[in-house]
Amino acid sequence: QLQAYGGDLVQAGGSLRLSCAASGPIFNINSTGWFRQAPGKEREFVTAINWSSGSPVYADSVKGRFAISKDNAKNTVYLQMSSLKPEDTAVYYCAVRRSTIRGGTAPISEFLYDYWGQGTQVTVSS
Numbered sequence: 001q002l003q004a005y006g007g008d009l010v011q012a013g014g015s016l017r018l019s020c021a022a023s024g025p026i027f028n029i030n031s032t033g034w035f036r037q038a039p040g041k042e043r044e045f046v047t048a049i050n051w052s053s054g055s056p057v058y059a060d061s062v063k064g065r066f067a068i069s070k071d072n073a074k075n076t077v078y079l080q081m082s083s084l085k086p087e088d089t090a091v092y093y094c095a096v097r098r099s100t101i102r103g104g105t106a107p108i109s110e111f112l113y114d115y116w117g118q119g120t121q122v123t124v125s126s
Helices: none
Strands: 002-005 009-011 016-022 029-037 044-050 056-058 066-071 076-081 090-098 120-125
Touching: 002 090, 016 029, 016 090, 016 120, 029 066, 029 076, 044 066, 044 076, 056 066, 076 090
Parallel strands: 009 120
Antiparallel strands: 002 016, 016 076, 029 044, 029 090, 044 056, 066 076, 090 120
């Protein structure tokens, strides 16, 4: 089971780090992604990372402000968010894609992810 945590209320321009960890073993992890859903909007892709290649993918809206990283030993993925804007306000979810295929590019489609965390609220005040 995945757990995302670290969400908080922060002022615009501030920073926040989210974490995504599995409470138990998940085998054959191909990628971990972060998605977010703002009130009244559909869930959207934020960023993802392939566990073998370490290559990240970012949505245009967060490029240069957000950074995804992973700690293999802790089986944890982090989302460092900087220069936060009010439009970043959303529930942030992490998700894992399982595959026996290693490498490649992390997918941006939520439908390609197999396990989801419960979400953590990020609120950016203006």
